[in-house]
Amino acid sequence: MKKSKQEKKNILTITYQAKIKANQETKKQLQFISKGCNFVYNWALTKRIKCDKQGLKQPSKYQQAKDLTDLKKQPNCNWLNKIPAWTLREVVANRVLNSWKKYEEKKQVIQEKKLKMADMTVFRSNNQAIKLKITS
Numbered sequence: 001m002k003k004s005k006q007e008k009k010n011i012l013t014i015t016y017q018a019k020i021k022a023n024q025e026t027k028k029q030l031q032f033i034s035k036g037c038n039f040v041y042n043w044a045l046t047k048r049i050k051c052d053k054q055g056l057k058q059p060s061k062y063q064q065a066k067d068l069t070d071l072k073k074q075p076n077c078n079w080l081n082k083i084p085a086w087t088l089r090e091v092v093a094n095r096v097l098n099s100w101k102k103y104e105e106k107k108q109v110i111q112e113k114k115l116k117m118a119d120m121t122v123f124r125s126n127n128q129a130i131k132l133k134i135t136s
Helices: 005-009 024-054 061-073 075-082 085-118
Strands: 118-124 128-133
Touching: 024 061, 024 075, 024 085, 061 075, 061 085
Parallel strands: none
Antiparallel strands: 118 128
16 A cells, blocks of 8 residues: 555654674674675776776666675685675665766766866966857
């Protein structure tokens, strides 16, 4: 059953914040997981950047999750198997995808600025800039 807009407004979301007082062993485990997430993030982002530069279609989050499974099977990356799979999948599915969307938005803004600048000609005379906008 689909909820109405009024019912959606009445839903209360509660967020809890807690401070962890971790011992040395727990700190090492959290650092290990953080290192693995950072490695996977950089790996997935690098794959997207390579595809973008080569003009290829971007891999979907499902394809990257499948590639992550293949990566974990490689002998030099088998240490990733010690990290919970859902943690690494979340990095690929959400973190990388969100970063890529922001990158694409910034790229679009930069291209628009370049097009605007291409329409303008700047001359310098006595240390004063003169801008001419060329219209067709």
